[in-house]
Structures are given as C-alpha cells and as structure tokens.
Amino acid sequence: MKKITTILLIVFAFTSYKATSQVLEKPTEGKSLVYIMRSNNLGAGLNFRVYDKDKFLGALPSGAYFIYECDPGEHLFWAASENRDFVEANLEANKTYVIDLRAKMGMFIAAVGVEPYEPTNKKHVKRIKKVLRKHINANVVNADKTEEKEDNIAKAMEAYDRIKDKENSKIKKLLSNMNFENK
Template identity: 40%
Template sequence: MKRFLLLLVFTSFYSFGQQIDKPKEDKALVYFTRFDAAGFLINFKYFDGEKYLGKFNYGKYLVYECEPGKHIFWSKAENFDFVDANLEAGKVYIIDARPKMGAFKAGVELVVFNKELDNYDRYKKRIFKSIEKGERYIANDEELKSEEVEIKDLIQKGMEKYTKLKNENSDKIAVLIDGMFFDDSYFVEKDFTKKIN
C-alpha cells in the first residue's frame, strides 16, 4: 500500500508535464492560452501571418504545430496585437492572450510566457491551470470556411497594421526571442502530502 501511495505521489508531481504536447523533431509547437476571465464571452481571433488559426474565448486554448523559423503571430479583438517570433525545431512555446479594456469591448494583448515576466510564479500556475482544466480548441473546416470573406479583409488590415508598426520601429510588437521556449523547469509542483496522511 505504501509503495502504491508513493508511486501515486511521484506520478502526480509529473502528471502535468504529460499534458504538454511535444512537436515532431522538425516542427515547433505554439500554445495560445487565455487564462484571464475578463471579457470571458469575447472571442479573440488568432493568426500566423496570413493564416487564420481560429477564434476562442476564455476557458479554451489552441495548440498549433508549425515550421520552425520566423512567424508573425497576431490576434484581433477590438484591437490588433502582434508577436514577432523565431521558433526552434522541437521546442514548445506559450503565448497568452490577455484581455484589456477597450472602448466598446475587450481588447487583447499577446504575452510571450517566459521566466522574465513580472510575478512569474503566480503567472505560471495560472497558465498551466488554464491548460490542465481548459478545453482544447480545434478549428473545423466548416467554421473556418464560414468566416472566409470576413477573415480575408481582416488579414489584409492586420498585415497593414503590422507593417505600419514595423516601419515605425514600434515597441507595440512583442518579440519571442531565443530561450523563451517551454522546458521541464516550468512544471508546477503541487503538495500532495495532505492526501496521503
């Protein structure tokens, strides 16, 4: 019985890590999360350059496998927000969509999850809980096709906005740099001792 409980505790410490998918060796994996419940009904739309990835609201997350190298990730709510990324093959990245106050509805701010963030420990727990407890969003072809016309115009506007900000050397474009990938040190450790005493 003691061995069983010890095994249970040991596997519980590492169970979360098993929920983070790993990419194929020659691909990169990006998690788009949304842990903050503010504006919970508002859908944010997500893109990789001119490719529409889908839309979801609070309580969901998206896992996107892509080619390594340069990407422009962006989101649209009341505003546009962008991340310049240079992804490594075999690595996992996390970008959190934070709702922020807009004039008429929620705006969005994309935040690259990394160890340099203010309140990193608290933030990490909330991010991982949103993946552990959240619903994985998978866009279906029917949904993407139904938004095709609207999205085409939106992509053009989004890329124009990105180009304008880039030409102005704006600090409004977040940057995902080397070393901002997920690794084992990000695991949230839990105290399971109360369960077995």
C-alpha cells in the first residue's frame, strides 16, 4: 500500500509539473515565430511601441506579451519609448525566437531596452516561463496602423542608419541559432 501511495504521489507531482510548465508555440510551416514580451514591471503605466523595421506591430503594455509570425530572413526589430532600441535578427523557417522589452530608468519616462533571448541562458528560460505563466497574451499586432506611425518610423530609420556602422554600435543581434524548442 505504501508503495502504491508513493508511486501515485510521484505520478501526480510529475503531471502537475508538466501541466504548469509552458511551451512555446510552433510557427506555421515555412514561417518564423517571435515572442515579444515585457518581463519586468518598471514603467508599468507605459506601453512600448514595437516595430519590425517599417511595420508597426503594436503597443505592448506591462505584464503582457504577443506572438508575431513572419517570414524567415533578416528583420530589424525595435521598440520606442523615450528612446529607441534595435535588434538585428536573422530568423530561420520553422523556428521560434524570444525578444524581451526591458523597461529602464529614463530621463523623463521609462526607456526601453530590446533584449534577444538565448535558450542556453538559464535566466532567460526562467523569465520566459514566468511570463507565459503570469502575463497575458496581448495579441497586439496592428500592421494596419503603420501609416499613422510613418514619421516615427522615418526618424527611427535615420537613427538606426547613424548608429549601425559605428564601431561601438549598441545594436544587439538575434542570431538564427538562438531559437527555442517548441511544441
């Protein structure tokens, strides 16, 4: 009887663990999937505007994430707040990637830092699990509002062109091998 109780407890613990551990979704065949999330609560009242080069994806609130499916290849993801921060991405087909928008102290309002995540970084994996467990999927992809953001996009592309070739450029890279396992 004791053996059966122990086995049942182990099975229950294992199935409970699997039920609470989240898994990243898989993209449609031939596409890439990018999770864009906010893992910290600094600047909680502020939405960060998110773009894929010249395409407005949406305004991401604190405590949320969204999933963006796109064509594989070269992308320039960036976010705007008091500042603009950029990530150059090289995405492979059928792979899933994660980008975190980290709120930082700014001069007047929260600034944004765009951080590509790596599957080998234990802190990144832990944050992803927390976000998927506790945050809401904002489903904010708003490509139809890109026209309203043309001025902001033009200024951002000018800023990107100014800094991309500098020797000490702070533009981060999301490499094709930085993909996460998915279901």
